[in-house]
Amino acid sequence: MINNNRWLVAKQYEKEWWKTRKNQIDFGFYRSYAEELVESIQGVTDIAANTSILEIGSGAGGIVTFLNSDKSYAFDPLEEFYASVPNFQKQRNQKVKYQTAKAEHIPFEKKRFDFIICDNVLDHCDDIDKVFLEMRRVLRDHGTLWLRLNIYTFWGRLIRLLIEK
Template identity: 30%
Template sequence: MIDNDSHIIRKVNGNRWGQAQEFELKFAQNTIDSDDDWNQWWYEKFDRYSLLEHKNFNNVLEVGCGPHTNIRFILPQIKFTKIWLEDPLIQYYITHNLTKSNSFINFLKKKFGKNKINYLLELYSDLNSKVDLSSSKLEDLPYKDNQMDLIICINVLDHVNDYDRCMQELYRVLNDAGILILGQDLSNQDDMINCPESYSDIGHPIKVDLPSINQTIEVRY
């Protein structure tokens, strides 16, 4: 039970979420070529996804997949039938390097014969018939109940509109034998004292702690 949850923000209004998404898009545009948004770090933290090795999944969903995706580290280890990638900014991410032009990108395009550095685009081009893209929000996923066998949600929940709705949706579309890979930066009481600037951070409107997440998971089981 949480005694004092003044450090927790579970929901924000649409206007506040829109500001965070504007920030997120600018961040991606400025860093897409140089930064992997901690995907490699999470890969190591999840023990290189060794839990998933050689497993067979029909439907694999990454929510809030971002421009780089975490799924790129997982796909080489598993067998799958279909991949679903969801992010409200997906149309910007997938076209980013098509419109951007600088000498480094041109060099890479020449070297690899195609745009190797936009992983999302590469994945979509290579596996077109096996990949489905959606710009829906996690609060309102366009998938059927129990449709997904594996869901990846990394570095997303502190960016959303409504944390509880997102958790409900994740569990609605995940089937009973499915696996949820959830990676999340957390906030706690100490952050309010030692890191108050994190509470005016435009890019991360939602603040949840471990007890909040555990409570949501316990309700499900």
């Protein structure tokens, strides 16, 4: 569990990062991530129009923006900010339903989703155990969790700690 003050500082840092780039961000990187995801799940599962997908910590648009599903949902603690940026709005997939929420409190009923995306989220969370319990709660039996983490080297972690001070 991280200190709540550290979480608030990290959230503000994240918001400022996006704010300084909001007019020049192109969602091409999300498209690349979506292509990587689809390739990595071949032979395990498929994403179809009727696949119920949830992206946790979607950021400005999310991987879900570029997946072929008519049942796509995403949430992020900074969603109100992202929704206010015209450049982000015009690049988002309008079929995706975005919400403001934290991963520790997923705002959906039990066993709702076939596929959950959790990409570079856990290091932004306050209570990782709670996040996993929540993902398990909303994932259908035999559903798929796609989890990716960014791991810092010693020097990367040190620089990150200095930036957050």
